[in-house]
Amino acid sequence: MNLDEFLHNLHYESDKIKPREWEANWDDAPLPYKLYRGLPVVELPADIPLHLEQKKRNAKPNLQEMSHFLKYTYGLTQVSQTLPFGEQTEEWTAYRRFAPSGGALYPSELYIYLKIKDLPEGIYHYDAAHHRLVCLREGNFDSYLNRALGNRCDVSSTFGTVFSSTFFWKNFFKYHNFSYRLQGLDTGFMIGQLLETGRRMGFETGVYYHFLDRAIHHLLGLSEQEESVYAVIPLSVDPAMNWFTSDETEEPSTAASLCGELKPLDHQHYVRSKKISDYPMLIKMNEACMLDSFPTHEQMEKEKKEEPAHPFHLLPRVDRLSYDFSSACRNRYSPGMDFVQKPVNQQTLSALLFEAFSTFSYRNDLDNSFQKPPYRVSLYCCMYNIKGVPNGSYSYDGSNHALQPIQEGDFRCRLQDGLLADTVNMTQVPLSFTISGPKDHYKNAYGYRGHRIQHMEAGILSQHLLLAASALNMGGHPLLGFDVQSYDDLYKLSGKGKTSLLQIPLGHFSPHPRLQGSLHG
Numbered sequence: 152m153n154l155d156e157f158l159h160n161l162h163y164e165s166d167k168i169k170p171r172e173w174e175a176n177w178d179d180a181p182l183p184y185k186l187y188r189g190l191p192v193v194e195l196p197a198d199i200p201l202h203l204e205q206k207k208r209n210a211k212p213n214l215q216e217m218s219h220f221l222k223y224t225y226g227l228t229q230v231s232q233t234l235p236f237g238e239q240t241e242e243w244t245a246y247r248r249f250a251p252s253g254g255a256l257y258p259s260e261l262y263i264y265l266k267i268k269d270l271p272e273g274i275y276h277y278d279a280a281h282h283r284l285v286c287l288r289e290g291n292f293d294s295y296l297n298r299a300l301g302n303r304c305d306v307s308s309t310f311g312t313v314f315s316s317t318f319f320w321k322n323f324f325k326y327h328n329f330s331y332r333l334q335g336l337d338t339g340f341m342i343g344q345l346l347e348t349g350r351r352m353g354f355e356t357g358v359y360y361h362f363l364d365r366a367i368h369h370l371l372g373l374s375e376q377e378e379s380v381y382a383v384i385p386l387s388v389d390p391a392m393n394w395f396t397s398d399e400t401e402e403p404s405t406a407a408s409l410c411g412e413l414k415p416l417d418h419q420h421y422v423r424s425k426k427i428s429d430y431p432m433l434i435k436m437n438e439a440c441m442l443d444s445f446p447t448h449e450q451m452e453k454e455k456k457e458e459p460a461h462p463f464h465l466l467p468r469v470d471r472l473s474y475d476f477s478s479a480c481r482n483r484y485s486p487g488m489d490f491v492q493k494p495v496n497q498q499t500l501s502a503l504l505f506e507a508f509s510t511f512s513y514r515n516d517l518d519n520s521f522q523k524p525p526y527r528v529s530l531y532c533c534m535y536n537i538k539g540v541p542n543g544s545y546s547y548d549g550s551n552h553a554l555q556p557i558q559e560g561d562f563r564c565r566l567q568d569g570l571l572a573d574t575v576n577m578t579q580v581p582l583s584f585t586i587s588g589p590k591d592h593y594k595n596a597y598g599y600r601g602h603r604i605q606h607m608e609a610g611i612l613s614q615h616l617l618l619a620a621s622a623l624n625m626g627g628h629p630l631l632g633f634d635v636q637s638y639d640d641l642y643k644l645s646g647k648g649k650t651s652l653l654q655i656p657l658g659h660f661s662p663h664p665r666l667q668g669s670l671h672g
Contacts (some may be wrong), residue, residue, distance in 0.1 A: 154439055157432055158592065158602060161332055162650065163635050168328040168432070175325040179424050183246060183257045184227075184280045185318060186421040193270050193284040195221065202477045208353035208388050211310040214269035216352065221277050223249060223348040223480065225261045225341055227670050233663075246670075248279070249480040250344040250614060251629055253333040256322040259341050260378065262314040262371050264292060274371060287372055288416060295412060298404040299366040300359055301445045303516065304385055305393040313384040314367065315341060319377055319437075320422065323430050331433055332631060335603040336653060338381045339610015340629075344480075345384065346513050346611070347618060351476050357394045357514040359383040360597075360604050364441045365406035372416025379437050381603060395519040406443065439599040464540065464554040466501040471509055474622035483617055484626040486660035490579035493659040496538045499623055500582070501552070503657075504530075506619040508549040511612050517604070527593070528608050529649065530616075531642045533562045533583040544642055557643055566656075569637040575628055580656040584627075585638055586612060587649045609652045620657050627657040 152160075152168075160167040195218035203223060212220070222228070229247040245255040252258070261277040263284075273289035297306040306312065317334040326333060342358060349356045360382055367380050385394075508530075512521050530547040534540055543559040567577040577583065586609045593601030617627045631653065638644075638651040 152432065154436060154599060157328070157436070158599075161329065165329050170327065173327050176426075179324075179426055181321050181324060181422050181424045181427075182280075183255070183321065184278070185260050185276065186278065186280060187276060187285045187287075188419045188421060190418060191286045192278070192281075193275070193286065195282050195284065197282065199223075199226075200477070202475060203348070203351050205351050206353035211267050211388060212352070212354075213267065217265070217267065217311075218282070220348055220352055220354070221261070221263075222282060223477075224345045225250065225259070225277065225279060226282055227279050228481070230670060249483065250337075250340040251483075251485060251617065252337050252340065253322060253629075253631070254325055256325060257337070258317050258319070258321040258330070258334050259338050259381075260316045260318050261341070262287070262316065262380075264296065264312040264314075266291070266310050287418060288370070288413075292370060295366075295370065295409060298401070299363045299370070299406075299409055300383065301361065301363075301397065301403065302401045303395050303397050303445075304357070304359065306385060308389050308392045309385045309387045311386040313345065313386065314371060314380050315345075315382045315384065316371075316373065316378050316380045319379075319430055319433050320424065320427050323433065324424065324428070328430070328432050329631075330430075331436060332606060335381070335606030336610040336613070336629070336631070338603075339607035339612075340614045341610075342382060342384065342607060343611040343614025343618075347476070347510060347615070349386065350510075353388065355387040355390055355392060355514075357385055357516070359385070359516045360600070360607070361442060361445050361516055363404070363406040363409065363443070366404075366409035369406075369410040369413060369415065372418055375437065376434060379440075382607065394514060395516050403444070436599060436602075440603065442600070463556050464545075466504065466552050466554065467498055468552070469498065469502045469505050472502055472506045472619060472622050476618075479618050479621040482624075483621040484660065484662065485628040486626040486656075486658075486662075487574055487628055488576050489660045489663050490576055490626075490628075490656065490658050491661050492536065492579045492581065494536050494538055495581045495625075495658070497540060500534075500537055500540070503582075503616070503619050503623055503625075504547055504549075505552060506622070507612065507616040508547075510615040510618075513611070527605065528586055528588045528612055528652070530612070531557075531585045531587055531644075531651075533566060533585075533641070534581065535561055535563055536581050546642070558641075562641060565637075565641060569634045569641075570630070571632040571634065574630065574632060575656050577656060580658050582657045584616065584655040584657060585642060585651045586653045586655070587642070587644055588652050590648055590650045606652065613653060613655060616655060616657070625658055626660045627655045630654040630656070 196215045199222045227246050233243045266272045274287045275284040293306045322330045533544045542561045544557040545554040563577045588605045592605045620627045633654050
């Protein structure tokens with residue numbers, strides 16, 4: 152199967168990329184976190200605040216503040232035990248984090264290059280299981296990292312850099328090749344949580360989707376046969392820092408030359424699975440995504456195609472939500488079959504959309520600045536029982552804070568029929584959001600890397616939408632198990648060259664019986 156065929160089937164005919172006889176072997180499942188062996192560790196302070204207040208800062212964080220940042224971004228925060236209920240006959244225990252993940256498998260791993268007073272400069276892995284840092288490589292790597300980012304970042308002005316990777320087997324064991332879509336989205340969910348946590352702590356952040364992959368993997372000591380970095384996110388406290396301007400006086404480096412500057416690492420880690428199946432298509436896709444040079448500005452500009460705005464239903468003007476971020480993180484819930492139908496008024500809908508799109512404006516190397524408003528991914532919604540808004544399907548125009556009508560009607564049954572499994576009772580859902588993007592997945596500008604960039608941006612927007620929903624005492628349930636063509640037809644996306652990427656039913660809920668406890672220091 153060639154890569155274009157794989158991506159087509161991955162999106163529209165997923166049954167063709169997964170063997171019918173494939174079943175997850177839960178008795179030999181991998182751990183949902185990576186554990187290194189025999190390396191020095193730094194225990195992080197366990198006194199995590201129940202409330203993370205908005206800060207303004209001009210000094211680097213200390214180790215305690217980094218502990219807070221890592222815990223809120225990607226730490227284990229909850230143990231949930233679901234009791235036998237309905238057709239489910241066995242108990243199920245999951246260790247959850249503030250960001251959602253398909254099947255609660257968390258294929259992403261988090262590494263960080265730190266330069267703060269309380270520990271030696273170097274590259275660390277965040278051990279989420281024990282809330283500690285594992286030292287992989289000591290030293291100052293400003294010059295190396297700057298060149299791996301194409302001389303586009305003043306790394307010397309940062310106090311740290313986060314590397315978000317995907318560990319292929321952690322969800323391939325369950326979803327087979329379909330895991331490729333989930334991995335990009337999961338990374339986006341985590342990045343969305345990181346950006347909002349960093350904003351609350353007064354950090355300046357920028358997301359780099361383009362870097363010399365093999366040089367970054369060599370720095371971290373990763374095997375490209377099992378893991379790959381998807382995004383690099385420097386952290387700073389300097390608002391005037393130079394983020395994306397290329398230094399044309401320096402000769403571009405190659406991955407091979409950079410790798411030759413550092414000794415290779417050969418660290419051991421524990422997966423738990425005794426048998427790991429091959430995943431050749433994931434390896435093939437990952438290799439096709441590798442960068443040996445950087446896209447030109449002209450290539451990136453081709454992707455800036457905004458739809459003409461035709462606002463029809465202007466939403467009430469609202470201010471940004473003022474809410475307790477920590478409580479919203481703790482209370483975030485994926486309702487599944489637990490949605491209950493309650494009316495939603497226009498003020499709530501307006502606040503939800505305004506907050507999600509306001510926080511989605513983030514600094515990145517695709518725009519060489521802040522993306523405002525979002526144009527690479529779009530938001531569509533089927534609405535039912537929204538006071539003052541006729542039932543129907545709409546697109547959201549973030550520039551004008553308005554709804555553009557597509558079709559009038561009650562589409563709950565059509566949405567239900569489009570689900571590949573009865574995971575959500577759509578009759579109880581007032582707001583069914585669909586995140587869409589170009590059908591070509593930015594391939595013209597970014598090659599095969601464009602697919603995972605698109606899904607990461609869909610995940611970032613989704614996480615901001617879920618946090619806003621939680622702040623408004625509602626829940627959202629991200630779904631990939633739907634008939635894409637059916638949803639594309641519903642929103643008339645094909646004529647716009649777009650396709651549905653992710654479905655998020657959202658509304659009020661009543662949780663089912665389960666034992667749940669917070670993992671809080």
